[in-house]
Amino acid sequence: xxxxxxxxIAAAAIASMMAGHSAQAASVGVEAIDIDFSFEGMFGTxxxxxxxxxxxxxxxxxxxxxxxxxxxxxxxGEPGGPEFTPEQVKAIAAQYEVQDGPNADGEMFDRPAxxxxxxxxxxxxxxxxRASNGGAYPLDLSLIAKARQGWTGNLATAxxxxxxxxxxxxxYIYSVLVGYADAPNGEEREGLHxxxxxxxxxxxxxxxxxxxGVEYGDGTKATVDQQARxxxxxxxWAAEPKMEERKSLGFKVLIYLFILSxxxxxxxxxxxxxxxx
Ligand code: HEC
Numbered sequence: 095x096x097x098x099x100x101x102x103i104a105a106a107a108i109a110s111m112m113a114g115h116s117a118q119a120a121s122v123g124v125e126a127i128d129i130d131f132s133f134e135g136m137f138g139t140x141x142x143x144x145x146x147x148x149x150x151x152x153x154x155x156x157x158x159x160x161x162x163x164x165x166x167x168x169x170x171g172e173p174g175g176p177e178f179t180p181e182q183v184k185a186i187a188a189q190y191e192v193q194d195g196p197n198a199d200g201e202m203f204d205r206p207a208x209x210x211x212x213x214x215x216x217x218x219x220x221x222x223x224r225a226s227n228g229g230a231y232p233l234d235l236s237l238i239a240k241a242r243q244g245w246t247g248n249l250a251t252a253x254x255x256x257x258x259x260x261x262x263x264x265x266y267i268y269s270v271l272v273g274y275a276d277a278p279n280g281e282e283r284e285g286l287h288x289x290x291x292x293x294x295x296x297x298x299x300x301x302x303x304x305x306x307g308v309e310y311g312d313g314t315k316a317t318v319d320q321q322a323r324x325x326x327x328x329x330x331w332a333a334e335p336k337m338e339e340r341k342s343l344g345f346k347v348l349i350y351l352f353i354l355s356x357x358x359x360x361x362x363x364x365x366x367x368x369x370x371x
Contacts, residue, residue, distance in 0.1 A: 148328025230298030
């Protein structure tokens, strides 16, 4: 009886996992280009230099269309992220203006942004964002790296891939950024651009990347490929700012469980050594 119940529960669990998975896989048409990011795997950590470069790409290239309203400037200085110094964070924030108030006269006023402020959005609302982009919506990028998957395929391969390489969100972003091409049959569509990796292939975003589109402070050459990798890594951090903390905690828990098992084993041996058997 118990066995039967367990079997039913297991079958239901697998079925629900498969249902969830096929729904995700359907949102991605083409397998993304696999990149070996430093933050993959059980011990993977972000590359600070890459996160700082990725922020620069977001700021100089993407931020004219895409908001990242879940981030605050101070997050850029927190451990596990780009780790800009407090002075750098203040200087970055001060480049933006935010509305504050009301003051003693009941009036709203503009002031330079402070580290505690949220990232300033390029448009005041969705309608304005659409109006500037031919009706298409440049979505908020705060969580995009977790909202998209890069791998297709059946349950077994997609899950084992995800175990080692993550779900491929940053790879998907990278692939879309470098995936612009001429449509195979020479077709053109008004206001849309052919992209090998965007589901459905026709995307309203014009290719945002240009060779040397930014100037990196650390001397890295700003190829399109490099910028796409860096901004994809930055967006992964933005979507999971506590990734490094999570991984190191997970590792400590494993060590703890290991030591506990050894102690339990020794205890068991000691207790049973006194029993005739
Ligand atoms: C000129 C405005 C503009 C710029 C600059 C821009 N985007 Fe976009 N982006 C858009 C629009 C509009 C869409 C919506 C496209 C659509 O729905 O077809 C979009 C869509 C996307 C998507 C969509 C994917 C999806 O799966 O829904 C990603 C990822 C993305 N942009 C990333 C970026 C990154 C990263 C940058 C900077 C390197 C950038 N964009 C720069 C306008 C822009």
